[in-house]
Amino acid sequence: MWTSYTDAGCKICETVFVPYFDASIAVEPLTSRQVAPPAPQAAPVNLEPALIFKALGDGTRYAMVQLIGRQARTSADLARELGVSKATISHHLSLLREAGLVSESYESGSVRLSLKTEVIHQLSTLASTAFAPTA
Structure with missing residues (x-):
């Protein structure tokens, strides 16, 4: 109009x-409309072990993976628990995302980070096959 x-x-x-x-x-009242959170990034199609090992090769990123593997956390939780800045967490998180190790869910306006355990299982299977002793 x-x-x-x-x-x-x-x-x-x-x-x-x-x-x-x-x-x-x-058509519907404005109060009932909810803005959908951005869609989570799709998991990588091909597992890239070198990228994953590189991501896990840093002590801070390894600690982050250990924490989110036990329980989903926000980036603010990680910064507080590891005693580093949110900017540092954001930097490391981008590398973990690139490696396909992090899953994100949206709860109460916060992004909760968790470990994609299926990627770790695939990596473990791949490593045991690649490094298995030959007969």
Whole structure:
């Protein structure tokens, strides 16, 4: 819907048309609308062991993986528990995401981080096959 607006005090202004939203004619009330959180990133199609080992090769990232493997946490929780800044957690988290190790869920406006255990299981299976003694 459009409505017009004219400023009576302005001598050079003409009528301006502006969009007008009437909430009473909305298909659903605005209060019932919820903004969906961004979709989580898809897991990597191919397992990249070198990338995963690189991600786990740093002490802070390894500690982060241990913590989120036990219980889902927010990045603020990780920063507090590890005694580092949120910026440091964010940096390390980007590398863990790139390696496909982190899963994100949205609860009460917070992003909860957890370990993608299926990636660890795939890596373990791959490693045991790759490093198995030959007969």
